[in-house]
Amino acid sequence: MQLILIRHGESVWNEEGRVQGTSNPSLSKKGSHQAEMLANKFNNGCKINAVYSSPLARAHSTAKIITSTHDLSINICHDLREIQLGEWEGKHFSQLQQEYPEMFELWYSEPLRVSVPGGETVIGFRDRVVAAMAEIVKRHEQDEKIMIVAHGGVISIYIAHLLEMNLNKIWFVALKNASVSILDCWGDKACLTLFNDTCHLGEGCETW
Numbered sequence: 001m002q003l004i005l006i007r008h009g010e011s012v013w014n015e016e017g018r019v020q021g022t023s024n025p026s027l028s029k030k031g032s033h034q035a036e037m038l039a040n041k042f043n044n045g046c047k048i049n050a051v052y053s054s055p056l057a058r059a060h061s062t063a064k065i066i067t068s069t070h071d072l073s074i075n076i077c078h079d080l081r082e083i084q085l086g087e088w089e090g091k092h093f094s095q096l097q098q099e100y101p102e103m104f105e106l107w108y109s110e111p112l113r114v115s116v117p118g119g120e121t122v123i124g125f126r127d128r129v130v131a132a133m134a135e136i137v138k139r140h141e142q143d144e145k146i147m148i149v150a151h152g153g154v155i156s157i158y159i160a161h162l163l164e165m166n167l168n169k170i171w172f173v174a175l176k177n178a179s180v181s182i183l184d185c186w187g188d189k190a191c192l193t194l195f196n197d198t199c200h201l202g203e204g205c206e207t208w
Helices: 012-016 027-041 057-069 092-101 101-109 120-138 152-162 167-172
Strands: 001-006 050-053 075-076 147-152 180-186 190-196
Touching: 001 057, 001 152, 012 027, 027 057, 027 167, 050 057, 057 075, 092 101, 101 167, 120 147, 120 152, 120 167, 152 167, 152 180, 152 190
Parallel strands: 001 147, 050 075, 050 147
Antiparallel strands: 001 180, 180 190
């Protein structure tokens, strides 16, 4: 089975530098254009058997644009929402650095030790996402290709879990808006064959 993991296009809060979590800003004009370029990428004979999306507007709108040229419905999975960040949501990152200096620094260095007021823990978030992904995988045959349109945190935490990474390093697994990552899965094994690809956006294709 192949899992095609897509981070949503840029949202208006991405553009403004605000924390999103489970809040529900829409795609920005740039984000809509990024989703159209994703649609072009997958409109080349690529056979997708099913599409799943977070219910949040920035992900669902991205999925709708991608699937506009495919005869596929979008399956909404509520547990593919981004991590809930409680009192931090809607605030600029610079504002958080001023209001929660120690907690904000610890969030990036040792997030397993942080409980954002009104938010989810990293472990709780991981368990929610892993359970949702396991349910999706269980519904499909081994030879199918499944597209999942979600959030940077969702994709990062799932990949980190499969690769048995230290979750204190989770925020260093950074994903760009409208990026594509691919996992080839069989049984309880998974191979990360593509990560954070943005070549369809005309970026990230540098020759080293």
